[in-house]
Amino acid sequence: MMILLLAFILRLWLNMSLPVFWDEGLHLSRAYAAERGQFFYWNIRKWLYPVFLSLFNPGGIESLWLARTLSALLGTLAAGCCIRLGRELHSDSAGLLAGLIYAVLPLAVFHERQALSDPLLATMLAVMLVCSVWVARKPRWWQALILGGSFAAAYLTKISALPYAAIPFAAVMLLGKGWRSRFTGIVISVMGLLAAIVIIAWTYTYVLQHGGLQTSAWEVTQQKIGELATSNKQGNSLPIDVRIAGGTNYIVTALLTYAGPGIILLLLLCIVWLIRGIERREMIFLAIPGVVFLLGPMIAQKPVDASRYLLPNAVSLVALAAISFAIMREWFQSFGPVRAPIVTAVLAVLVFLPLLSFDGLLLIDPARAPMTQIDKSQYFNNTPAGGPYALAADYLAQQWRASEGRKVDVLSGGSTNWIQAYMGPRVTETAQFEGKTPPDELVAWLAHGDRVFFVEDSVDGLPARKFEEGKLNLRKTYQDNFRTIKLYELTEVHGSLADAVYGNRVPDVGHLANDFAAVGQELSQLPEQAVYVFPATHAQPLVDQGVDAKPLAIGEWPLEETHVNQFIAGLNQDSEPSFINLLLIDENNADPNRLIQQGFQQHYYRVGEGWYGLLHRITFAAGPETPTFISISAKYEGGIELVAYSEVDQLVGSNVIPLALQWRTPVPIKDSFSIFVHLVDSSGNLVTQYDGVPGGGLLPMTVWKPGELITDRFALILPPDFAPGEYSIRVGIYNPASGLRLRVLSAAESGGDYVTIMHLTLP
Numbered sequence: 001m002m003i004l005l006l007a008f009i010l011r012l013w014l015n016m017s018l019p020v021f022w023d024e025g026l027h028l029s030r031a032y033a034a035e036r037g038q039f040f041y042w043n044i045r046k047w048l049y050p051v052f053l054s055l056f057n058p059g060g061i062e063s064l065w066l067a068r069t070l071s072a073l074l075g076t077l078a079a080g081c082c083i084r085l086g087r088e089l090h091s092d093s094a095g096l097l098a099g100l101i102y103a104v105l106p107l108a109v110f111h112e113r114q115a116l117s118d119p120l121l122a123t124m125l126a127v128m129l130v131c132s133v134w135v136a137r138k139p140r141w142w143q144a145l146i147l148g149g150s151f152a153a154a155y156l157t158k159i160s161a162l163p164y165a166a167i168p169f170a171a172v173m174l175l176g177k178g179w180r181s182r183f184t185g186i187v188i189s190v191m192g193l194l195a196a197i198v199i200i201a202w203t204y205t206y207v208l209q210h211g212g213l214q215t216s217a218w219e220v221t222q223q224k225i226g227e228l229a230t231s232n233k234q235g236n237s238l239p240i241d242v243r244i245a246g247g248t249n250y251i252v253t254a255l256l257t258y259a260g261p262g263i264i265l266l267l268l269l270c271i272v273w274l275i276r277g278i279e280r281r282e283m284i285f286l287a288i289p290g291v292v293f294l295l296g297p298m299i300a301q302k303p304v305d306a307s308r309y310l311l312p313n314a315v316s317l318v319a320l321a322a323i324s325f326a327i328m329r330e331w332f333q334s335f336g337p338v339r340a341p342i343v344t345a346v347l348a349v350l351v352f353l354p355l356l357s358f359d360g361l362l363l364i365d366p367a368r369a370p371m372t373q374i375d376k377s378q379y380f381n382n383t384p385a386g387g388p389y390a391l392a393a394d395y396l397a398q399q400w401r402a403s404e405g406r407k408v409d410v411l412s413g414g415s416t417n418w419i420q421a422y423m424g425p426r427v428t429e430t431a432q433f434e435g436k437t438p439p440d441e442l443v444a445w446l447a448h449g450d451r452v453f454f455v456e457d458s459v460d461g462l463p464a465r466k467f468e469e470g471k472l473n474l475r476k477t478y479q480d481n482f483r484t485i486k487l488y489e490l491t492e493v494h495g496s497l498a499d500a501v502y503g504n505r506v507p508d509v510g511h512l513a514n515d516f517a518a519v520g521q522e523l524s525q526l527p528e529q530a531v532y533v534f535p536a537t538h539a540q541p542l543v544d545q546g547v548d549a550k551p552l553a554i555g556e557w558p559l560e561e562t563h564v565n566q567f568i569a570g571l572n573q574d575s576e577p578s579f580i581n582l583l584l585i586d587e588n589n590a591d592p593n594r595l596i597q598q599g600f601q602q603h604y605y606r607v608g609e610g611w612y613g614l615l616h617r618i619t620f621a622a623g624p625e626t627p628t629f630i631s632i633s634a635k636y637e638g639g640i641e642l643v644a645y646s647e648v649d650q651l652v653g654s655n656v657i658p659l660a661l662q663w664r665t666p667v668p669i670k671d672s673f674s675i676f677v678h679l680v681d682s683s684g685n686l687v688t689q690y691d692g693v694p695g696g697g698l699l700p701m702t703v704w705k706p707g708e709l710i711t712d713r714f715a716l717i718l719p720p721d722f723a724p725g726e727y728s729i730r731v732g733i734y735n736p737a738s739g740l741r742l743r744v745l746s747a748a749e750s751g752g753d754y755v756t757i758m759h760l761t762l763p
Helices: 002-015 022-034 049-055 063-090 092-104 106-111 117-137 142-155 159-175 179-209 217-230 240-258 260-276 280-290 292-299 307-333 340-364 373-381 389-403 417-423 440-447 495-504 509-523 540-544 561-569 595-603
Strands: 408-412 428-432 451-457 470-481 484-494 528-536 549-551 579-585 606-610 615-621 630-636 639-647 656-664 674-681 686-692 710-716 725-735 744-745 755-760
Touching: 002 063, 002 092, 002 106, 002 340, 022 049, 022 063, 022 417, 049 063, 049 142, 063 092, 063 106, 063 117, 063 307, 063 417, 063 606, 092 106, 092 307, 092 340, 106 117, 106 240, 106 307, 106 340, 117 142, 117 159, 117 280, 142 159, 142 579, 159 179, 159 280, 217 292, 217 755, 240 260, 240 307, 240 373, 260 280, 260 307, 260 340, 280 292, 307 340, 307 509, 389 408, 389 417, 389 451, 389 470, 389 484, 408 440, 417 630, 428 495, 440 495, 451 561, 509 540, 509 579, 509 606, 509 615, 561 595, 579 595, 595 615, 595 710, 615 710, 615 744, 630 755, 639 725, 639 755, 656 674, 674 710, 686 710
Parallel strands: 408 428, 408 451, 528 549, 528 579, 606 710
Antiparallel strands: 451 484, 470 484, 579 615, 606 615, 630 639, 630 744, 639 656, 656 710, 674 686, 674 725, 725 755
């Protein structure tokens, strides 16, 4: 148990600070897709691990920790398999030694850190090795399930597991005792292989049915075998003997680096033990996966790839080395009780000192660990290592925490794998910017209120200046010897992209069909009234109904008061009809601050409003842009003061009286009172009226600041049958809940609960 605990802690402790490798980010992004239910859209030859990882729900900045913890657990299970192999094939001491070596072996510790398929492949093959020994020594029918499940899992993790199908049969022939035991073992092995075929075939069939695989399982297998046999990859057009020689040099270098000379010495001593006939069958069995299958990387010419491809061979090689160590110790014991401990200690130092030295450097400074040149380049110094992306991701994580739940999304002209790995989809979404048009995801991000950043990568990214539809503010610059990362925040977008953002904040046209039909039927009966629709993307349904609807295209995001004023200033006031209809689609989302309604309220005179589901129609009347105000200084109960009213020079059209009132209060007002404005004839009869909360509901008295001047613009609409003559306008304040009016405390002309602000003659 202590050995397994050491294996887990060592992997977890040493590897969390290492930079994210390109493939690690790729597998995490595949895991995120699998978590969303997209199980089969990537390379089927490396399928199982991302799906397996997705079961643990990685989704945020904890994803990387979770993935590496899972790999550490897999490595710990592999260490347990080493212990079992040593015990089954030699002795308890050999098993414990095998587990201890694997626990600190750099080949395993370093390469099991990542969210990659290799740790799962190595672990499943280790389970298969142990089960194969059981089948050979003590065959039981249930072992076929373990064999089949572990091989199927290994194959679905990586198709390079295919040669290991021969392992159970080799174990039976080498380790079985008696023909009956061997026959039973072969039958169990066949059953296990058939079970694996059923699992793999079912998986591929499911993939085909769900559109994730374009070729059959056999075609995929043939393709992979063809790659191994013909080496049709770039740089592999070499004679096979040259490729094997190059692969041999690379493998020796990798083993010396990640296993050390002590392990290699023990493996070479296995030849001596084979010649002497010591544990011959057991060593031949372990040599098949540990040595013979190394021919795969040699033939495929893998020196350009990381040494993690040797990881599946590590369990059997460690078991071989541990058995060789145990045999040597036993052999020296025959020379006397003094010599054996000395030789054991020397050999232990030779084996463990390089391993612990590597692990120590990995803890102190990972970049100083004596890894191969290829791995140093891939994991630290070159493109796959990502470099400054770790610092950029740390900054983005800080911004996410400061944003109180708002997502932090990333647009990039280069790779986004590293950002995805460091951040996770719960925190960030990523999209590629190709330099032509912004991706569709960008509109949704901005519409949802996310913070959006642009990553400019000096290696393979487009420069920030290529993004012409928005304003990018430089936040951070990170660099190393290989790349420079510039991190910009997108704070504004312009043109059609901005209008698309507003349109994305509301339901699409199809979901509002009934609402549009209702308002369209009413507006079509008012041909002389202008209609402006916001968001601009939703004007077409009214046009299709014959309404002269115009899109209210702001062309700027985020929305500001100046943008609305600029739009209104651009309207042709001379040809503007008497009435203007503003149609707001789901304004709680499209314009939650009511800036558009306020803008129209400041330029026009409110008449009334109507609701049609999520569609809010507000009607305004045209009138003086800057009216002339006449002071009145009338005071109501509670200190509310009517400061002035606008002069009425003439009617707009034939029946509209535009009017503006200015209010002030010396103290805060607790109740939201409404204002009534009555037009009465000379006999005091009501002709028309306007009632409501000031500002069309946007300026309730509860938000009035003491001393602040509040302007309320509205229009009185004369009825068709009004008669020319003398009229008066009365203004009062009442509580809409109770209907009670506030008393007038002082005014030039009042009626107790109202103030008469003017007398006018209507033609």
